[in-house]
Amino acid sequence: MKTYSQKASEVQREWYVIDATDQTLGRLSTQIATLLRGKHKPTFSPNLDGGDFVVVINAERLRLTGRKPEQKMYYRHSNYPGGFKAVSYKRMMTTHPDRVLRFAVKGMLPKTRLGRQQLTKLKIYAGPRHPHAAQQPKVYEPRPRG
Secondary structure (H helix, E strand, O other): OOOOOOOHHHOOOOEEEEEOOOOEHHHHHHHHHHHHHOOOOOOOOOOOOOOOEEEEEOHHHOEOOOOHHHHOEEEEEOOOOOOEEEEEHHHHHHHOHHHHHHHHHHOOOOOOHHHHHHHOOEEEOOOOOOOOHHHOOEEOOOOOOO
């Protein structure tokens, strides 16, 4: 019996909508990364983008545990002398709440062209509305902690 290997033309993509209200950042990010990569499917191939589209609403209502809301920082560098920048979690949530979740999920995907391609299937919105009703997304209930 030959081992089945899925082809790009055989991929069946679903659309899922996730409500991030009162969800923990890291636990939600791992489940989103699993959906984007397609690891929840029996036809998973690590070298193929077989994942689903994920729409996240209410990203501004994510939460962190402990003292992380006061201590967490986001760093970047422009590759110029003195180009180091640091932004706190609280400031990032007030200006760009979608980037907090995007950075968390991006760190869980492969650091290759495949990972960048999978990240394009993630749509994040700060509020409760999204423009993807035509795709008829299914409601995905994140697994509870336990």
